[in-house]
Amino acid sequence: MSIYDFEVKDADGNTVSLSEYKDKVLLIVNSATECGFTPQYNQLTEIYNEFKDDGFVILDFPCNQFGKQAPGTATEIKEACRINFLVEYPIFDKIDVNGENENPLYTYLKREKTFEGFDEDHELTEIIKDVVAKIDADYENNGDIKWNFTKFLVDRDGEVVERFEPTKDLNIVREKIKELL
Template identity: 60%
Template sequence: MNIYDFNVIDNNGNEVNLGQYKGKVMLIVNSATRCGFTPQYSELQKLYEKYSDQGFIILDFPCNQFKNQAPESVEEIQEFCKLNFGVSYPIHAKIEVNGENAHPLYKYLKKEKGFSGFDESHPLASKLDEILSKDDPDYKNNPDIKWNFTKFLIDRNGNVVERFEPTTDIKVIEEKIKELL
């Protein structure tokens, strides 16, 4: 099994096979419109604009599992992202990334790359630790997605090569993308 075996639903309700992205470098992200990390839409759009002509694509999957921070419809999310951040990369249907109803794509991504910790220098890292520790004191030892804007980097052959937590600086992500392009 690899990344190209999965189907997802686009923002129009159509089924899309990820095999259509063979040969591209992908960044897969779970997003939310009402999160402290929401300004990352702007950073992601800049990456997309800078590298899309070199075979780079961002696949965005809104998720409402983290403190109800993406309650809107996919149409409203797409409009919000376009108006506020100029987002032009694909935004897909809302999904769940954890739990019993987690999308099979995310079950696979988490199996391939588990949680490796937050960037402690990020101003929101301690707040995330506080929130997550209340629900699960052992949260650091399971592969679940911890929050919105967790990202997975996929190489041109469909391999999951890196997982970035929302606290990872965009410059670190950009360097890894450039290595794969």
């Protein structure tokens, strides 16, 4: 099984095969428009614009599981992202990334790269640790997505090579993308 075996729905309800992204470097992110990490949209847009001509794509999956911070329909979220953050990369249907209704793509991603901890240098790390611990006291010992803006980096061969928690400095993410390109 590879990333290319999955089909997902875009924000308009159309089925999209991830095989359409063969030979591209992908950054797959679960997002939310009303989160403390929402300003990452600006940096993600910059990274996308910097590398899109080199075979890089961000695949954005809105998720309302963490603090109900992705309200509205997928179409409304897509429009808000286009207007407020100038997002041009693909935005998909709103999904669950954990639990009974989790999207199979995320089951696969979490199996490929598990949780390795939050970045201790980030200003929101202690806050996010406290919030996540209240939801899942054993969060450090499982691969579940912990919060909005968790990212998975996929190489041109479809291999999941890295997982970045929302506290990871996006300049580090940018450098990892550049290495794969």
